[in-house]
Amino acid sequence: MGSSRSKISFSELLPIAEWLPGYKKSDLAGDMLAGLIVAIMLVPQSMAYAMLAGLPPQVGLYASIVPLVAYAAFGSSKVLAVGPVAMVSLLTLSSVGAYARGGTAEFIALALLLALIAGIIQLAMGAARLGFFVNFLSHPVLVGFTSAAAIVIGVSQLKHIFGISVSRTEQPYQAIGEIISALPGTNSVTLTIGILSIGLLIYFRSFLAKQLLRLRVPENIAASIGKAGALVVVLLGTAFVWLLGLDMANSVKIVGAIPTGLPPLTIPDLNIEDVTALLPAAMIISLVGFTESISIATTLASRRRQKIDANQELIALGASNIAASFTGGYPVTGGLSRSAVNAGSGANTPLSSIITAVLIVVTVLFLTPLFYFLPQAVLGAIVVVAVAGLFDLKSFVHIWRYSKTDAIALLATFFGVLLFNIEVGIGIGVGTALVLYLYRTSRPHIAVVGRVGKTEHFRNINRHKVDVCPETHAVRIDESLYFANARSLENTLLNAVAENKELKNIVLICSAVNQIDSSALETLERVIDELRSAGVRLFLAEVKGPVMDRLKSIGFVDRFGEENIFLSTHLAFEHLGCANGV
């Protein structure tokens, strides 16, 4: 029941070859409505995230056209909505920003290259069936990263909301200092627009849908109106600035002229120096983007009893990013809120994404002049409200209560991102999680057990009233045996022997041992020798089938003696004359 299969059918590699020819008319209404609602969300969001990434707004729109079609062709999810997202936009800013100034032609060119590299990495990982690599990003590391990124993103938008200019800084604590010293130059009109936008967005998101429901508006219409907050603040903000001339009279910064027309065909400039410089960030983007996307896709698919193939998802996201790099975009991935809206609005097939893409084409062809007077503060407000929910104190408290070691990995990532940068933070987090995991398994729970009454049950002598034999110890190890804990087992057994001079037999109960790697096997063979030279015999009990198969194949069982391996602890004790706890 593993996730890998040796044979992959054509329709699995190119899902559109299956769903498009078999398209049912009855699915069309749902797909069109969902495609429209996602487009209404996506137009303002994509411009806002492009601004967050240090890119002109049209780049966000361009990244919302061909990448969506590419995902519709290759993706295994029926409802995932691909496009610019906050986290990946931040990663773009932090990596490209180290080599070029935001908004410049060089910056845009590097963002295209970044999308290409990230796409190639995802495509290659998918083709090589390496989806498992994403497992390195454990839940605590993701929570730590997301919460820190929410702070970094929120702080980065304050300059738009306050209408001040600050120089770009690497670390958020420096940025906060810069902002505080620039506060006297706050543009009060801009700030008013920003605060009103935030208030309106929160109202739409958290209260409006419930109020509409109470007014007996049908549920799906109420939900759709609740999602249109970004569009409403964009329209209102633009109208106010245009009608009152706030851009000239009060120096409110506006988006300005957005080029009209189809996305340009762009060919990323593949020079080795830039590729090397962007590679670490592209690795992080491909993994973080994939993790975010697959989680959403899996959750949404399971509700409909549909399947998601992790490696196919890598291929589809890779295709989307490569498409973005050739059509003037920047790195994309599956987004949470838009995908949920897509599914909730009745999307049945990836056609809804293609409809969204068509509507964005209409936007870039005809509607961009409408955004000329759009205040940047409104886009900043959209980003701030979108990421505010990502700061996840609840998960931290939960993880802290459940496992201190996991909480340490979370905090290491969180402060790593805040004090250094995203790559270092994630690196520290992943390393910490690995070391702590090994530390935990390197000190497995090892219990000396004894017989409960006259039964065949054996329990921990420290927790239960049990009968024991002075000459025979039964030791249960509650972990697979591998390099990190082989020495711990050796110490435990040899110390038991050193402490009990009467001890003659040790029965090692392997009921919790799912595998024995070669380090542990080597240690086990050495322990047997060491115990023998100390006059103590070792026996095994309850060895699992697959473990036993491997031990047999290497000749261990022959050397050790099959008669020294017992099906149950009870049989071992009977054999050793310890049947009634004497």
Place this chain on the structure above:
Amino acid sequence: MGSSRSKISFSELLPIAEWLPGYKKSDLAGDMLAGLIVAIMLVPQSMAYAMLAGLPPQVGLYASIVPLVAYAAFGSSKVLAVGPVAMVSLLTLSSVGAYARGGTAEFIALALLLALIAGIIQLAMGAARLGFFVNFLSHPVLVGFTSAAAIVIGVSQLKHIFGISVSRTEQPYQAIGEIISALPGTNSVTLTIGILSIGLLIYFRSFLAKQLLRLRVPENIAASIGKAGALVVVLLGTAFVWLLGLDMANSVKIVGAIPTGLPPLTIPDLNIEDVTALLPAAMIISLVGFTESISIATTLASRRRQKIDANQELIALGASNIAASFTGGYPVTGGLSRSAVNAGSGANTPLSSIITAVLIVVTVLFLTPLFYFLPQAVLGAIVVVAVAGLFDLKSFVHIWRYSKTDAIALLATFFGVLLFNIEVGIGIGVGTALVLYLYRTSRPHIAVVGRVGKTEHFRNINRHKVDVCPETHAVRIDESLYFANARSLENTLLNAVAENKELKNIVLICSAVNQIDSSALETLERVIDELRSAGVRLFLAEVKGPVMDRLKSIGFVDRFGEENIFLSTHLAFEHLGCANGV
């Protein structure tokens, strides 16, 4: 039964405070004989290893005095023989050699500093009870490293045996090229001495003791004579060169003048630049040295039912290295052959090491002029024969047969050391082992099980003829649930649901789950929600006590419902109306 204790007694911190006041006269004969035999081995070996490390021969002798006393005071092993060893000498050469030319005053100063840093690291790790870090060096990584190091060391000694001079090179494949092009300049007299020495050493090691036994020489005397090979070749080689004047007539390179007198008091020069440069190598030395030493100490102690404390060993080795750095030595650790000889010759207490140290003092005070005519080829031969046994093809074949993933980690280390350098090789090996371990556990064995006949046993439906229910699946996962495999479990369960439209209940059998980390808990909670929204209920069975305690503490059991967790799979199936495989 863990290895850490919160209270540590004084005699555990300073074992000499226990064994010396209680010293028994009856132990003295054994300690004196063992001390003498180890000294006879140590004098030539310590000079040979110093030469291998790029240091003058007296440095090896100096490293064999105070460090031995320091270990005798702090060590928890009664018979471990500390001093210069091949592996650590090679590490010293490769790390210090990057910053200074062998034999220069600067080189010697850096070697002292390296000993100090490695000692401080060991001391600190011991004090912080961080002995578990050594577990990162898995058996395959150690075998790969040792085998590659044996080649590097062997190649490095060829120039002494052929009597040629080659410039120092980083990689062994470069060194072999250098040696081949220098072969026309071979000194045939030197080569003859080298080959005869190697032959004699092999004869002593492998044949002489057996022959003496056949001649009815008592066993312990025969064994002792067998160990004196190095001393014999040193005496013979020195005598020949001196008597025949080979150093002048045939340009045979000799050791030359060794200063007479006690080791100098040296104070390592602690400047931040050198410390930073040597830090990675010092880390590797402290870990590799400790790993080698603790393995030997554990093996020897177990035969006598004595205890070894890993953290105390770190403290003792740290003290030895710090002692070496203040008395003109270089990094040391416990050596395999000398420790085995020490134990085999009847050493009862660490007094034997103190006796060895006293005899080395006698050597540096009075006997160094005897080594003036000692040919370098003899020392080279001693090193080559000592390391030849470290090339471990047998372990490689064994590991390859047992586990391909472990063999990959071994080969990665082996070629990493040969093609790059030791630090990079070990880094690659440790990283590979970790990734492969996670890969293995990220795809755990997951079996759908069914009832065997009318019993309460449940086995894999693919391996056994069992009864199943179409509406209820029992799924057994054979691994702890943690971040690397949480997603795999989720995929398996959701795919099972997507493939079987009749499925209504899943029983997850947790008999092999020793822990659930917060990533897996988060996934489990999500899976429960996802299954519920797909109309499938999840139940747990056979959850272990410690896992259940943690799940209760975080409120999972209350949310999930204690009635959904069953003691056994049988009870779960009965409850779900699947009692007789209907």
